Amino acid sequence: MNQLTLARSSDPSVSVLRSRNRNQPSIKNLEFVGAIQCIGTVMSFAADVEIYGEGEPADYLYKIVSGAVRTYRVLIDGRRQVGGFYLPGDIFGLETGAEHNFSAEAITDSKILVINHGALVARARTDQEVAFHLWSLTGRELRRLQDHLLLLIKNAPERVAAFLLTMAERISVDNSVELPMSRRDIADHLGLTIETVSRSLTQIENTGAVEFPSRRRFVLHDRSALNRLNS
Amino acid sequence: MNQLTLARSSDPSVSVLRSRNRNQPSIKNLEFVGAIQCIGTVMSFAADVEIYGEGEPADYLYKIVSGAVRTYRVLIDGRRQVGGFYLPGDIFGLETGAEHNFSAEAITDSKILVINHGALVARARTDQEVAFHLWSLTGRELRRLQDHLLLLIKNAPERVAAFLLTMAERISVDNSVELPMSRRDIADHLGLTIETVSRSLTQIENTGAVEFPSRRRFVLHDRSALNRLNS
DNA sequence: CGACCATTTGATATGGATCAAGCGATGTGG
DNA sequence: CCACATCGCTTGATCCATATCAAATGGTCG
Numbered sequence: 300m301n302q303l304t305l306a307r308s309s310d311p312s313v314s315v316l317r318s319r320n321r322n323q324p325s326i327k328n329l330e331f332v333g334a335i336q337c338i339g340t341v342m343s344f345a346a347d348v349e350i351y352g353e354g355e356p357a358d359y360l361y362k363i364v365s366g367a368v369r370t371y372r373v374l375i376d377g378r379r380q381v382g383g384f385y386l387p388g389d390i391f392g393l394e395t396g397a398e399h400n401f402s403a404e405a406i407t408d409s410k411i412l413v414i415n416h417g418a419l420v421a422r423a424r425t426d427q428e429v430a431f432h433l434w435s436l437t438g439r440e441l442r443r444l445q446d447h448l449l450l451l452i453k454n455a456p457e458r459v460a461a462f463l464l465t466m467a468e469r470i471s472v473d474n475s476v477e478l479p480m481s482r483r484d485i486a487d488h489l490g491l492t493i494e495t496v497s498r499s500l501t502q503i504e505n506t507g508a509v510e511f512p513s514r515r516r517f518v519l520h521d522r523s524a525l526n527r528l529n530s
Numbered sequence: 531m532n533q534l535t536l537a538r539s540s541d542p543s544v545s546v547l548r549s550r551n552r553n554q555p556s557i558k559n560l561e562f563v564g565a566i567q568c569i570g571t572v573m574s575f576a577a578d579v580e581i582y583g584e585g586e587p588a589d590y591l592y593k594i595v596s597g598a599v600r601t602y603r604v605l606i607d608g609r610r611q612v613g614g615f616y617l618p619g620d621i622f623g624l625e626t627g628a629e630h631n632f633s634a635e636a637i638t639d640s641k642i643l644v645i646n647h648g649a650l651v652a653r654a655r656t657d658q659e660v661a662f663h664l665w666s667l668t669g670r671e672l673r674r675l676q677d678h679l680l681l682l683i684k685n686a687p688e689r690v691a692a693f694l695l696t697m698a699e700r701i702s703v704d705n706s707v708e709l710p711m712s713r714r715d716i717a718d719h720l721g722l723t724i725e726t727v728s729r730s731l732t733q734i735e736n737t738g739a740v741e742f743p744s745r746r747r748f749v750l751h752d753r754s755a756l757n758r759l760n761s
Numbered sequence: 762c763g764a765c766c767a768t769t770t771g772a773t774a775t776g777g778a779t780c781a782a783g784c785g786a787t788g789t790g791g
Numbered sequence: 792c793c794a795c796a797t798c799g800c801t802t803g804a805t806c807c808a809t810a811t812c813a814a815a816t817g818g819t820c821g
Contacts, residue, residue, distance in 0.1 A: 380683050395669025400676050434665040438626025441672045445631050451682050452611050
């Protein structure tokens with residue numbers, strides 16, 4: 300836990316706007332965001348630091364350079380829904396409304412390209428390629444959420460198997476996957492408890508479809524077996 | 531059950547493209563879709579007729595003139611997730627990808643303005659207002675799904691209360707709401723069984739927050755009580 | 762009127778939550 | 792360098808909300 304994290308926990312309203320002043324912007328940078336060439340600033344966020352909060356103005360969007368991010372919402376009683384995990388190359392925080400619907404936190408120490416939303420929208424006014432790209436990013440996010448919705452009607456081992464498959468597709472290095480997120484994050488993403496996630500994992504491991512050499516790393520042995528478990 | 535429905539159940543691949551030939555296009559029509567002026571055709575769909583199927587080319591989008599529509603996906607074992615309900619004035623079937631992710635069916639007999647997707651996108655190339663409108667429609671849908679995701683971590687009475695509130699906001703006529711959908715549709719939307727939906731409804735009715743003079747109609751007596759139930 | 766179908770209500774079963782304890786990796790201080 | 796505290800995770804025991812199975816009700820339509 301670093302200074303930033305302590306600051307955040309004592310004052311939940313702290314946002315990227317404040318964190319921004321404490322982290323040093325590293326590089327002023329020209330970068331491609333897919334087809335979009337735009338100016339952004341790469342910033343560093345320590346693990347568990349808030350990047351933006353639900354309800355805050357959606358003035359920026361974010362592209363992960365390194366690290367990992369979770370977006371989430373919490374109910375008053377503390378139940379948390381993790382909406383998604385974002386990995387290097389992924390873009391998050393893109394909203395069409397004026398405010399963010401979810402909060403976002405770095406999972407591990409991360410470097411993130413912060414892009415001015417208003418400037419991009421202004422550009423979209425004249426550049427139809429930018430406009431189309433923004434639209435398709437929103438569409439991709441919509442599709443991801445639609446798929447996730449379907450996941451939530453499955454049973455526990457099916458949800459966990461689906462999660463492993465998704466992660467394998469996104470970040471496997473010859474079938475080996477390093478998970479950046481904790482069991483709690485996974486549980487809150489899948490709508491389960493950590494105990495149920497843990498039990499499902501051992502259950503799946505016992506089928507031989509995957510193997511966990513360590514808690515945060517797994518090796519995919521039989522993709523089709525996992526696909527069968529998936530539903 | 532009419533002829534169309536029977537045809538559909540015997541051949542699940544039947545799509546709007548075929549239904550289109552059987553239903554009579556009613557009016558060739560110039561219509562506003564929000565800020566978008568565009569040409570579309572109003573078509574009639576009988577209750578339970580498929581409008582489009584998951585995986586079919588997303589060549590059209592749809593604006594409801596009258597009636598109601600559900601979008602849904604099914605798992606191989608028959609479990610169904612109803613993604614959303616669409617009511618007069620609502621637009622559905624807008625995708626950024628080439629194919630529909632969900633299927634869509636008329637809930638009741640419906641009149642629907644069918645709009646050529648390609649033509650609209652072509653228009654968006656030159657008209658930035660059209661482009662922006664398409665984007666914000668996708669964004670609105672994304673936001674709706676994000677909210678629905680949060681609903682799915684709540685317990686049964688909370689989900690049902692949230693559903694009643696949403697419907698009341700959308701189609702109440704001085705606090706009275708006529709529901710177009712069955713208990714099964716509601717259950718599959720909320721990730722519950724019809725029995726649990728039914729029990730939750732009677733439980734909520736017993737608090738006095740709402741009253742059901744008939745099965746498909748309810749009167750909202752105490753919105754804040756419902757809000758409290760909601761979480 | 763009678764059949765049918767959607768819905769409600771009741772009884773029981775069960776998957777996952779909750780509560781509780783154990784374990785292993787990591788880090789810390791003596 | 793080892794004893795020990797801590798933390799994240801696993802495993803075990805029990806409970807409970809919701810699913811499932813079954814029956815009753817009531818509205819609708821021929």
